[in-house]
Amino acid sequence: MSRAATAIIHLDAIRQNYRLAKNLGHNRGTLAVVKANAYGHGAVQVAQALEHEADAFAVACIEEAIELRTAGIQKPILLLEGFFTPDELPIIADMDFWCALHCREQVEILSGTTLSRPLHAWLKLDSGMHRLGFNAAELTSLFPRLQKLPQIAEMTLMTHLACADEPSSPMNAQQITAARQLAATLQLPISIANSAAVLAHPASHGDWQRPGIMLYGASPFAMSEPLSQPLQTTMTLQSEVIAIHDLEPGDSVGYGATWVCDKPMRIGTVAMGYADGYPRHAGNGTPVWVDSKPSQLVGRVSMDMLTVDLTDRPDVGLGAKVELWGENLNAGIVAEHAGTIPYTLFTGITQRVKKIYA
Secondary structure (H helix, E strand, C coil): CCCCCCECHHHHHHHHHHHHHHHCCCEEEEEEEEEHHCCCCHHHHHHHHHHHHHHEEECCCCHHEEEEEECCCCCCEEEEECCCCCCCHHHHHHCCCCCEEEHHHHHHHHHHCCCCCCCCEEEEEEECCCCCEEEHHHHHHHHHHHHHHHEEEEEEECCCCCCCCCCCCCCHHHHHHHHHHHHHHCCCCCCCCCCCHHCCCCHHHCCCEECCCCCCCCCCCCCCHHHCCCCCCEEEEEEEEEEEEEECCCCECCCCCCCCCCEEEEEEEECCCCCCCCCCCCCCCCCCEEEEEEEEEECCCCCCCCCEECCCCCCCCCCCEEECCCCCCCHHHHHCCCCCCCCHHHHCCCCEEEEEEC
């Protein structure tokens, strides 16, 4: 016996989405981004599923990288934010991680550290996002020094597009042009494309692509984008109906009485709430699927439960399967109803939701 809140992770779909990204990038280097616990899908399990296909992996920090190495992942692992403290550098070298460099302070620390082996450094260019990275003039002036450092074996130039999920934004072309010009000047391999750029900006495709959210079956675009249609669903969040009530006009449902019945209604209570990671701000009318047919939320999402409209579903009884998002219901639609994006839905799934790998 156990609570029915479950996330089914479709590993073959993740593999198919990776193959799509690699194909769109003309089969050049493709990093599988598995930061944030593989966007809530389970970093170790996803990396193991991709180990024989992915050219390399990317994570945010050393803790995430160590978890993968400890689990037996042998492919290169890039630290997208580089190192945070000097004591990480020996570990980075010993475990053969690739490491981003985005500021002069990192370069100074690196130059004063003795390592067991030189690093593959990914030089972060700030081409317009103004979050991490050197500007083009800084990197140009710093580059001769970096070439001479015994702590560096290889270098790749990387940048991140601020508006890749807005295909018509002129900023995309500006950033791509700036990055390509600097890569040509420094004669370095280049990495520009995240998921949105892999799908919609062929000019951004370089020596390395960095697909993230597209690996997990969600579109990175706010609007429908035809290029996202081949993506396969990778997570099905589901639970069960645990109670059913027949209510009369004027009866309210849930905290705050935000839903009041205007007719006789049949309401199902589902074992799923914001403590599981389902968004609290999903409002009345947010779609769900009950026994493979569409329904909708009524009343406020609470910590452990939510309620759905079963008025036209006399066939539904206790134990009926409820899909919160997945193969029948795109996570992007749920995210839109909750005023958020699929990234937050996936990464918000909590530990008490059992994961099943299929």
